Amino acid sequence: MSEPAGNFCLLTGAGPAAIAVIQIRATDAAARVAALCRLPVERLPAVGRMRLAAVYPGDDDPIDEVLLSTHAVDEIRLHLHGSPWIVRRVAEQLQADGLDPVDTMTEPDGNRLERAAWQRVPGMSTLAGVRWLAAQPMRVRAALESNPEEPVERIRRRLRGLLAAARVRDWxxxxxxxxxxxxxxxxxSTLINALTRRQACLVSDRPGTTRDWNEVHAELDGFPVTWLDTAGLRETEDPLEAAGIEHTRAQMAAADGVLLVVEAGPPVPWEAWEQLLGQVPLAVxxxxxxxxxxxxxxxxxxAxxxxxxxxxxxxxxGLGLLAALLPGSLGRDRSQLSAASCFTEIMRREVAAVCGQADPDLRSALATLRAGWEA
Ligand SMILES: Nc1nc2c(ncn2[C@@H]2O[C@H](COP(=O)(O)OP(=O)(O)O)[C@@H](O)[C@H]2O)c(=O)[nH]1
Ligand SMILES: [Mg+2]
Structure with missing residues (x-):
């Protein structure tokens, strides 16, 4: 019997995460992944790089969009949307292709910085999030770098940037x-369907159709969003509709923000809406x-x-325009997306401690911090 061609392993645990990572180790890993994704081998990412691709287990249509990351010539990882069905389908295909399933979770490679990033992959809800996280070790490494001539205030400013961008992980x-x-x-309801490109919400020209509530989980510009469809707000005699309206008020209070949708054309009682919402909407x-x-x-x-x-x-x-308004209304500074970020709580505390030091202690504290994360 011939030796197994290689193996594969699910690196991420099953959890609420929308991402699952399958590690493939084989001498011909590139050829296998290229076949699975129907890409020419030369289009696969080089070592240390990532790219998006579709997976086609069997002759079916693609079942998922994945992020491919090449870690070594014989190691490639597939970052799948973590539906158990998708993970199982891909695993079955890899096994049918002669790869051995490996149960034991291998310790992610690399130093402490890399490990910290990989361990947090399951916490990311979108592929854009995984991509952001994967770029962090390199960015953090560069941000912690300094030379003896660099003015201490410049170092401090850079560390403050790291701290400010810590919140991006939550986004x-x-x-x-x-x-x-x-x-x-x-x-x-039509707007939510259009924004999510799904028919998740019931649309009707009969006013008062949406009485119960509907949560739609989706992605907007790479960020996870839960849209809450609500019952229309108006005076009503119908007790069922009234209950829906009461619930809308509770939803507004519990949400991070509201989107006010009105019909263009007819006059809008803005003052009444201002009172009813009791908050500045994210967008009108x-x-x-x-x-x-x-x-x-x-x-x-x-306002x-x-x-x-x-x-x-x-x-x-106009949906693109609407999507472009939201980050600003949510207080999200998009320039932080390309910045180095303290992506773990420990890192955030350690960087804050260094940031608070006066020169010359700051320099030596930074050197100690850097050495700790490169271990
Ligand atoms: N012409 C036009 N009709 C729309 C638009 N959006 C929704 N509608 C129609 O307006 C009606 C009410 O839509 P629906 O989404 O159920 O409204 P809701 O009660 O606010 O959820 C339906 O007949 C929709 O097809 C739009 O942008 N243009
Ligand atoms: Mg509706």
Whole structure:
């Protein structure tokens, strides 16, 4: 009997994470992964690099979009969306191709920085998050670098940047909860379907259709989002609809923010909405822009003015503009996405401690910190 061709191993545990990582070790790992992803071998990432690809176990359509990372010539990892079905399907295919399943979880390679990043992969909810995390060891290493001539204030500024960008991990790990509110029939459910490219919410031209609530988990621009579809807010005699409206108020209170959707064209009672919401909406959507243009925007509350997007949920126009408004409204500075970040709590504490030191202690504390993370 011939020797097994190589093996594969599920590196990530099963959990709430949306990502599962399968490590493939084989002398011909590249050829195998290329076949699985229907890519020419030369399109696979070089050692230390990543790329997106689709996986095709068997002759089916692609079952998932994956991130491929090459760790060595004989080691490639597939970062899958962690649905158990997808993981099982890929594992079955690898086994059918002659690879041995290995149960024991191997210790991730690399130094403490790399290990810390790999161990946190399951906490990322989107592939963009995994990509961000995978880039961190390199970025952190560069940020901790310094030479004796560098002014201490410049080092301190860089360390503060590391601390400020620590929150980016949360942007990728925890879905932001956005309640979509507005009058009945404004197109709230249609908008959620358009933003998520799914038919998750019931759409009807009969006002008052959405009475119970619907949570849709999706990705917006690489970030995890939970959209909360709500019952339209209006005066009603119907007790069932009234219960839905009561629930909408509770959802608004529990969400991270609200998206106000109104119909473009008819006059909007802005003052009433201001009172009802009791908060500045993340964005004000003037929907059905395909049928009418909004007038009377001069009356919109001043704090809401920079947050208006005219869209058509039906034709999916203006959605990009709306998506572009949200990071700013959520207080997220996109420039931090490309910055080095303290991506673990321990690292954050250690960097904060160094940052608080005066010169010349700061330099030696930084050297100690660097040595600790490179161990
Ligand atoms: N013309 C047009 N109709 C829309 C648009 N968005 C939603 N609608 C229609 O408006 C009606 C109410 O939509 P729905 O999403 O159920 O509104 P909701 O009550 O706010 O959830 C449906 O007939 C939709 O097809 C849009 O952008 N343009
Ligand atoms: Mg609805």
């Amino acid at each position: 990728y790990a925890r879905p932001v909860r956005i309640a979509v509110v507005g009058p009945p029939n404004a197109g709230k 959507v003037l929907n059905k822009a395909d049928t009418a243009r909004q007038r009377g925007l001069a009356a919109i509350p001043a 809401w003015r920079g947050r208006v997007a005219a869209v058509s949920a039906q034709t999916a126009t």
